Amino acid sequence: MPVNILAIDTVSEQCSVCLQRGEASFSRSDHAPRLHAELVLPWIEALLAEAQIDLQDIDLLAVDVGPGSFTGVRIGISLAQGLSTGLDIPIAPVSSLQALAMQSLADVVDGQTLLVAMDARMSEVYAAGFRREGDQLACIRPPLLCAPESLDDGADWQILVGSAFLVYADPLATLISSAALCDPDRSPNASDIALLAAQLTEAHHVRAGSIEPIYLRNNVAKKPALPT
Amino acid sequence: MNRTEAIVLGIETSCDETAVALYGQQSGLIGHELFSQIDVHAEYGGVVPELAARDHVRKLPLLFDSLFQKAGVSAHDLAAVAYTAGPGLVGALLTGAGFGRSLAFALGKPAIEIHHMEGHLLAPLLEDQAPTMPFVALLVSGGHSMLVDVKGLGQYTVLGETLDDAAGEAFDKTAKMLGLPYPGGPHLAKLAEQGDDQRFRFPRPMTNRPGVDMSFSGLKTFTLNTWQKSDKTDQDRADIAACFQRAVVETLAIKCRRALQQAGNQQLVIAGGVGANRLLRERLKALMDELGGQVFYPRIEFCTDNAAMIAFAGMKRLNGPTEQALAVRVRPRWPMDELRPPESAA
16 A cells, blocks of 8 residues: 555646655645646646655556546646656546546435536537446446537536536536536646546556557547548 | 767658667767668669658667667666657658657656757758857758758857758659669769860859749759750769759858848858768868858768757757647648747747
């Protein structure tokens, strides 16, 4: 069981870093579009000072591997790769949708369902569905990229979380009106990344070269028409 | 190999090559690894920035492991980590800079931000027959075309540059028009060998007026018109390729002559992908023979993007000011004359 965990989340406009030293938690978080690359390492240095430990005392890195902003996903991963390589410690990769679900655990009663959905731009959303089973959230709808309308497929979601429910409030109006709670203001955070990483077994830890970003959107360029 | 010497790691991810290299103060180049993304972008007919960045983040740590394993070096042996901080594609740059800066932080070693084009112009210094500064550098690649007066390390005056397409870009786009596979430049040069470069009269853009600036966009259009008016036979294609290549090479030679005159220098350094072009090499050799000067090139594999030149530039700047700030910053646009010598940089 790793004692000290350093977690990074840069996949949304929110930038956050969390240092877990045993039971104590130290963190920084800010709404900082396009500034993530500049903020993360200085924040880590500041958190280490607060926690009074050295970078070399970190046992495990944790990073949000998406889905989210492509560049944001890669900033977090690149930084984690460099730290992992230099410190010779593993990385626990965590999905943004799972982190967002984790953040909402307290709002979900046992047996209730939770739909997390983040704006993916281009009139699409990144989404995943969960059901609370005891202290855990079981994934009942695997992460997907889809049009907001297709989230409303007749399934009953009690809790709705994520930016999609603000950006696409109109197409999602029926879902929103029948939910017990809807919070579009939450975004993934390093504290939840650290929490989830602590629950992962070593089998889920990876080295820098094996980390897999989760983009979901893979059709990112048009192939030219064949010459006639 | 002397392991007590200073060793600098170089990282290059500014466009479509992922590369790492180690340079030792005494041993010189210890090792270098490179992964070219040509296959990734081929079906799109050009570099797709998002796909480039995706590939960098996947390949960089693997190349790193392979480099250190082959060299028998540990990351803790490093004196510094140097990485390309610009110019280039922002998403691509961020992967190398993020990795490099955080690696340096984790090792407690300095980070050195390298200007990609400084890497290119220093590349010929990796060879046994290396020029000594001052010299004039012709930097010609798919992204850049410029002539630089190099007085010393970090003392660069851009004498002229392209106003539109880079020379390599013109090669690639022309090749595409002629229906050649991606990346077109080398294919066009190969085809040109079978063509008659005297068959058509191609312009030598911007050589009728004084100055060292270049323009290749009009030449590209001229080539397209010539191709469309032709019977489009294989011989037409080869002849047009030959005439186009001849026009670019002659234009560059004229600009080099002017730049050398302007700088009062007799040493010419060629770097960048187009520097691998055989006709260009021959033509500039002839020019320098005529002028009683000398021409220098990096080996072919270091003409295109690589990390050996970044590690080398990092070594040259090792004793200057290094990047103390932990913020990762990249500069997709970074004018070369903003660089300073290591001793005087603020």
